[in-house]
Amino acid sequence: MDEKNISQAVISRLPRYLRYLGELKDSNIERISSQELSELMNVTASQIRQDFNNFGGFGQQGYGYKVNFLYDEIAKILGINKTHHLIIVGAGNLGQALANYMNFERRGFHFTGIFDCNEALYGKKIRDMYVQPMENLKNFVKDNAIDIVVLTIPKTGAVKVAEELVSYGVKAFWNFAHVDLNVPEDIVVENVHLSDSLMKLSYNISRKNKGKD
Amino acid sequence: MDEKNISQAVISRLPRYLRYLGELKDSNIERISSQELSELMNVTASQIRQDFNNFGGFGQQGYGYKVNFLYDEIAKILGINKTHHLIIVGAGNLGQALANYMNFERRGFHFTGIFDCNEALYGKKIRDMYVQPMENLKNFVKDNAIDIVVLTIPKTGAVKVAEELVSYGVKAFWNFAHVDLNVPEDIVVENVHLSDSLMKLSYNISRKNKGKD
DNA sequence: TAGATTGTTAATCGATTAACAATC
DNA sequence: TAGATTGTTAATCGATTAACAATC
Numbered sequence: 001m002d003e004k005n006i007s008q009a010v011i012s013r014l015p016r017y018l019r020y021l022g023e024l025k026d027s028n029i030e031r032i033s034s035q036e037l038s039e040l041m042n043v044t045a046s047q048i049r050q051d052f053n054n055f056g057g058f059g060q061q062g063y064g065y066k067v068n069f070l071y072d073e074i075a076k077i078l079g080i081n082k083t084h085h086l087i088i089v090g091a092g093n094l095g096q097a098l099a100n101y102m103n104f105e106r107r108g109f110h111f112t113g114i115f116d117c118n119e120a121l122y123g124k125k126i127r128d129m130y131v132q133p134m135e136n137l138k139n140f141v142k143d144n145a146i147d148i149v150v151l152t153i154p155k156t157g158a159v160k161v162a163e164e165l166v167s168y169g170v171k172a173f174w175n176f177a178h179v180d181l182n183v184p185e186d187i188v189v190e191n192v193h194l195s196d197s198l199m200k201l202s203y204n205i206s207r208k209n210k211g212k213d
Numbered sequence: 214m215d216e217k218n219i220s221q222a223v224i225s226r227l228p229r230y231l232r233y234l235g236e237l238k239d240s241n242i243e244r245i246s247s248q249e250l251s252e253l254m255n256v257t258a259s260q261i262r263q264d265f266n267n268f269g270g271f272g273q274q275g276y277g278y279k280v281n282f283l284y285d286e287i288a289k290i291l292g293i294n295k296t297h298h299l300i301i302v303g304a305g306n307l308g309q310a311l312a313n314y315m316n317f318e319r320r321g322f323h324f325t326g327i328f329d330c331n332e333a334l335y336g337k338k339i340r341d342m343y344v345q346p347m348e349n350l351k352n353f354v355k356d357n358a359i360d361i362v363v364l365t366i367p368k369t370g371a372v373k374v375a376e377e378l379v380s381y382g383v384k385a386f387w388n389f390a391h392v393d394l395n396v397p398e399d400i401v402v403e404n405v406h407l408s409d410s411l412m413k414l415s416y417n418i419s420r421k422n423k424g425k426d
Numbered sequence: 427t428a429g430a431t432t433g434t435t436a437a438t439c440g441a442t443t444a445a446c447a448a449t450c
Numbered sequence: 451t452a453g454a455t456t457g458t459t460a461a462t463c464g465a466t467t468a469a470c471a472a473t474c
Contacts, residue, residue, distance in 0.1 A: 007440080007441075008413075009440095009441070009442095010441095011413055011416050011417075012409075012413060014412070014416070015406070015408065015409035015412040015413065016406075016409065018412070019391070019392075019409075033454085033455060033456085034455075034456075035455080044442075044443060044444090045443095045455095046442075046443050046444065046445095047441090047442065047443075049455095049456065049457070049458090050441090050442075050443085050457095050458090052456095052457095053456090053457060053458075057456075057457065058456095059455080059456050059457080060449090060450060060455085060456070061448070061449045061450045061454080061455055061456040061457075062449065062450040062453070062454045062455050062456075063450065063454080063455070063456080064454085064455065064456080065456090077416065077419075078412045078415050078416045078419070079415045079416055079418060079419030079420075080412065080415060082415075082418075082419060084415075084418065092314070093309070093310040093311075093313040093314040094310050094314050096306070096310065097306040097307050097309065097310030098306075098310075098407075100306040101305070101306040101307050102407065102408070102411070104411075107408070107411055107412065107415060108415065109411070109415075147418070148414070148418070171418065171421075172414060172417070172418050174410070174411060174414055178232070179232075186421065188414060188417045188418050188421055190410055190411070190413055190414035190417065192405070192407065192410055193228070193229075194311075194315065194405065195228065195315070195320070196225075196228035196229065196232075197387070197403055197405055198315070198317075198320055198322070198387065198403070199227070199228040199231070199291045199293065199320065200221075200224055200225060200228065200291075200403055201361070201385060201387055201401060201403035202291050202292045202293060202295075202297075202320060202321065202322075203224050203227070203290065203291045203292055204224075204385070204401045204403070205292060205295075205297065205360070205361070205384065205385050205401050206290075206291075206292030206295060207292075208384075208399065208401055220464080220465075222464095222465070222466095223465095246430085246431060246432085247431075247432075248431080257466075257467060257468090258431095258467095259466070259467050259468065259469095260465090260466065260467075262431095262432065262433070262434090263433095263434090263465090263466075263467085265432095265433095266432090266433060266434075270432075270433065271432095272431075272432050272433080273431085273432070273473090273474060274430080274431055274432040274433075274472070274473045274474045275429070275430045275431050275432075275473070275474040276430080276431070276432080276474065277430085277431065277432080278432090
């Protein structure tokens with residue numbers, strides 16, 4: 001409880017900082033000032049310093065920030081060093097794509113299983129894993145201490161499945177189902193609503209075109 | 214220019230409103246008050262009224278909002294009625310999944326082509342379409358008046374490909390590449406940075422666990 | 427008309443930016 | 451020491467919430 005409550009606005013910016021710092025690291029750049037970083041990232045230097053100082057002083061007056069150190073600190077804040085156990089529930093197009101595409105291990109997520117209710121998929125091999133029936137979920141979650149579920153099933157049923165999974169001990173969801181999950185306060189949910197994102201795009205196009213009239 | 218500038222915070226909430234209104238419509242509910250909707254969606258009634266009134270008065274004093282009317286108005290604001298021409302550039306796991314998974318047509322996006330630089334994929338059939346080589350892009354974009362590109366290629370090369378596509382006349386990107394595109398101000402970019410989202414999830418798990426100590 | 431609920435103005439809260447003293 | 455740049459406080463800006471008059 002020694003850290004104050006950090007706003008999600010700040011948290012949302014951390015991965016982007018990490019990305020730029022990673023690139024600087026790759027370019028063997030050792031130090032950077034908030035001013036330089038602000039020009040690179042197109043945000044204010046003030047915001048950068050405020051953001052970092054939510055977590056304590058990472059810099060050195062008169063010098064700036066050490067890229068490597070800052071990178072590691074942000075990675076730590078994001079909890080990327082910790083290990084979690086993760087499964088994918090829903091082996092349709094999106095579930096399969098994420099299984100193959102995301103490098104879960106790199107972020108500390110140990111990916112151990114994929115499930116679906118479609119019999120036709122049972123036994124299908126996806127990245128060294130066989131699609132399992134939903135009936136296996138309960139025991140699998142308990143036996144493998146699964147704490148995170150990537151939810152890529154259709155919105156029908158998603159709410160119920162999530163509730164079930166919570167009862168098995170799951171603590172967090174990366175939710176791609178186009179619905180709001182109904183889970184207790186202490187369960188972490190990160191929503192990725194692709195249709196919503198596409199509609200935002202749609203709005204911004206309409207808006208731009210309107211400006212042209 | 215008769216609409217004031219609406220903040221992206223408001224726009225981001227519109228798709229969620231639309232989703233709930235759609236469900237109310239499906240349940241044959243004709244009217245709803247901001248109060249009722251606020252309880253359903255877990256936001257303040259005040260925010261709902263403020264949000265809607267950015268676009269003019271959709272309700273009726275003493276009565277509430279007509280669900281059907283409100284739904285249509287929000288859909289109109291989001292520009293879902295307009296038609297756009299869209300292609301997917303990058304036919305890997307994610308590109309293929311989106312091609313099969315997203316119902317682009319439902320949001321007014323006419324999906325007409327998918328491209329990749331991997332020879333092995335040329336001619337592969339994805340949802341009635343054959344994967345085309347990148348060399349075809351220039352003519353295809355021009356001939357088919359493509360205005361939107363779903364960018365699902367690796368971050369290496371994404372910036373350059375985006376710049377090229379802009380020069381062919383593309384006006385908007387739904388960007389899944391883990392990099393910031395470098396395009397002119399008037400080009401619309403909607404980013405979906407999945408790794409960033411996953412890191413946010415990671416942070417919130419760490420945070421929660423810290424609270425438990 | 428009376429009751430309900432919006433539309434809108436005012437108050438509050440939080441996030442961003444600016445400024446500058448602390449200090450490397 | 452002088453110059454640079456952070457850490458941090460203060461000022462501004464914007465977004466959310468509260469309150470209430472307008473009106474259906």
